[in-house]
Amino acid sequence: MSLAAGLRGGRTPPLPSTPVAPKPTVPVRPEPRPPISGVRAAQSAQHEPVSRPSRKAPARHYAVVGIGTSTGGPVALQRVLAALPRSFPAPIVLVQHMPASFTPAFAERLNKLCNIEVRQAEDGDILRPGLALLAPGGKQMMIENRGGQPRVRILPGDERLNYRPCVDVTFGSLARAFPGKTLGVILTGMGADGREGCRMMKQSGSQIWSQDENSSVIYGMPMAVAKAGLSDEVLSLDGVAPRLIDGVC
Numbered sequence: 063m064s065l066a067a068g069l070r071g072g073r074t075p076p077l078p079s080t081p082v083a084p085k086p087t088v089p090v091r092p093e094p095r096p097p098i099s100g101v102r103a104a105q106s107a108q109h110e111p112v113s114r115p116s117r118k119a120p121a122r123h124y125a126v127v128g129i130g131t132s133t134g135g136p137v138a139l140q141r142v143l144a145a146l147p148r149s150f151p152a153p154i155v156l157v158q159h160m161p162a163s164f165t166p167a168f169a170e171r172l173n174k175l176c177n178i179e180v181r182q183a184e185d186g187d188i189l190r191p192g193l194a195l196l197a198p199g200g201k202q203m204m205i206e207n208r209g210g211q212p213r214v215r216i217l218p219g220d221e222r223l224n225y226r227p228c229v230d231v232t233f234g235s236l237a238r239a240f241p242g243k244t245l246g247v248i249l250t251g252m253g254a255d256g257r258e259g260c261r262m263m264k265q266s267g268s269q270i271w272s273q274d275e276n277s278s279v280i281y282g283m284p285m286a287v288a289k290a291g292l293s294d295e296v297l298s299l300d301g302v303a304p305r306l307i308d309g310v311c
Contacts, residue, residue, distance in 0.1 A: 119295075121311040122269070124152045125240040126189060126205065126212065130229030130259070132159040132251025134279025136168060138299055139249070140175060143194060145303035148177040152245075152310050153189035153212070155197070155205060155236070156180075157229045159251065162200035169196045185216040197227035204231060207239035225255050229283070233259025242267030245310065247302065250278040254286035264292050271295045273302070 131138055135158045143154075160168060165182055172180040172194070183195035183203055189212040197203035202223075204215045215235075219226030229248070233256060236244045246263045248256045250273055260270045270292050272284035277299040287293055297305055 119309060121309050122245075123243075123311055124245045124269075125207075125243040126236055127152050127154045127245045127247065127306070127310065128157070128233055128236050128263075129154065129247045129249065130157045130233065130251070130256040130283065131249035132225075132253065132255065132280070132283060134250035135159070138273070138279075140172060141299060142249075142303045142306070143172055143176045143178065143180060146176065146178050146306065148192060150178055150306075150310070151191050153191055154178070154194035155183070155189070155203065155214075155232060156194055157197045157203065157227050157232050157256075159225055159227070159255070160199045162198060165196055165199040172196070183214045183216060185214060187214040188212065189214070197232060200226050202231045203227055204235035205239050206235070212239060224253075229256035230259040234262050237262035237266045237268065240268075244268045246270045247306075248272045248284045248287045249299070249302070250280055251283035252280045253282050256283050257286040257290055257292070260287050260292045261290065269294045271297055271302070271305070274298050 129139065129142070139156060139158060158165070158168070169180055169182040176194075178192050178194055180194045180196065182198050184198075187195055189195070189205070195203075195214060198216060201219050202217045204217060206213050206215055223231070233246055236246070237259070244263055246256075246260050246268060248260065248270070264270055270287060272287045272293040272295075274296050275281040275285065278284055284293075284296075288296060295305070
């Protein structure tokens with residue numbers, strides 16, 4: 063049928079079919095993701111391990127280092143003091159719960175094993191670097207600082223105190239004599255002696271270290287200090303001497 067005839071008859075003739083070429087396929091590239099910032103960055107960081115380098119506290123000058131201990135203390139003190147060099151730059155005062163009949167021999171034994179000098183303290187002793195003074199059993203040891211000359215005062219043991227010598231008494235005197243300039247170290251021992259002395263030292267600005275549970279024979283005295291929030295550092299027994307060498311100048 064012609065186009066004209068189809069129009070006259072009122073019908074629209076079918077148009078010839080024309081093949082349609084398929085549209086070319088264009089690969090779709092994913093849009094680049096915007097950089098993570100703000101809150102999304104913080105959320106993402108929560109799931110990624112963060113590597114933080116360990117920082118060692120810088121060495122500090124201390125007028126005196128005080129070490130207090132009880133059960134397990136003789137072995138602990140031997141391991142710590144024997145590792146210190148003869149040139150250790152600070153005086154040391156030692157308080158070990160021990161009867162009067164044992165402290166002289168204990169001090170002599172330590173002196174033979176150590177590079178620094180160790181002896182039982184006597185009234186009027188002057189503190190100096192490289193010298194460790196052990197509190198005599200049955201008495202109390204206090205430190206005075208008059209005219210810039212730190213001296214030992216040995217007092218009769220007060221019967222009202224459970225411990226003679228008592229760490230709290232010696233450390234309390236250190237807090238008064240050298241506010242902010244002493245280091246207190248609490249090693250293995252039963253009970254809580256040393257906690258209040260450490261509190262006084264801490265309130266004056268001094269540093270407190272305590273032994274950890276794993277290396278303690280009895281985790282009493284160091285636990286009391288740590289639980290009170292007074293420990294600046296918690297160390298294994300084998301870590302105390304290296305830390306003293308690195309941290310005291």
